[in-house]
Amino acid sequence: MTARVDHAVSSGTFSLDGETFDVDNNIWVVGDDSECVVIDAPHSVDDIMAVVGDRTVKAILLTHAHDDHCRVAPPLRERVNGGQGAPILLHPxxxxxxxxxxxxxxWDVDLEDGFEITVGGSTLRAIHTPGHAPGAVCFHAPELGCVFTGDTLFQGGPGATGRSFSDEDVIKRSIRARLFELPPETVVHTGHGDDTTIGAEREALG
Incomplete structure (x- = not known):
């Protein structure tokens, strides 16, 4: 069975530095008909489980620990696999x-740069891309021709860096050094909003 990327959107809030905003987050699930991994855990366990279905969840991979990406990770951990659970992975x-x-x-397992996990015959590799958050990680799936960037890279440029624990210079260095080395046709699946490609964003950011 060939791995595929399944997608949904979940709505909720993001809170940091004493402010709260309404946000829509992408839910990404990668796998085949029998097993999968979940990338980020925003807002609603039910929304995520609607995408997972009855598949075995090998891991819950977090791109970073802003509350709109990790809030329901612990209850999701307890819900999946018939209540048997699955590990949460986060960069320390x-x-x-x-x-x-x-x-x-x-969380259960520290994500390190270069970490790899195989699901449905395809491998995802973690790329440490600090800037939006110190432990921000992207997941490159070369066999699927895509990268999951969380809030590091969006259609139109880098993720926000105006809040605590973020740094504009650092995120731009991360993007240029780590993401722009990927093939230009690589599809960028973002934490919020529409897809883009590495080539399009490389041309825009320079």
Whole structure:
């Protein structure tokens, strides 16, 4: 069975630095008919499970720990696989952000640059891309011709850097050094909004 990318949108809020905003987050699930991984856990376990269905979830991969990307990760962990659970993976540099949302529990596995996981015959590789958050990670799936960038790279440029734990110079260096080395035709699946490509964003950002 060939792996595929399934997608949905979940609505909720994002809170940081004393402000709260309404946001729509993309839900990305990668796998085949029997197994999958979930990329980010925004807003609603039910919304995510509607995409997962009855498949075995190998892991919950977090691009970063802003609350709109990790809020329902712990309850999702308990829900999947018939209640048997699945590990949450997060880069350890995002611990300060994680603790703003989850004060009494941690993720399960530290994500490191170069980490790989295979699902449905396709491999996802973690690329550490700090800037939007210190532990921000993108997931490159070369066999599927795409990269999941969370809030690091959007259609139209880099993710926001105007809040705590973020840095504009760092995110631009991450994008240029780590993402723009990918093939230009690579489809960029973002944390919010529409897809783009590496080539389009390389041309725009320079």
């Amino acid at each position: 540099d995002d611990k300060p952000l994680w603790e703003l949302t989850h004060t009494d529990r941690l």
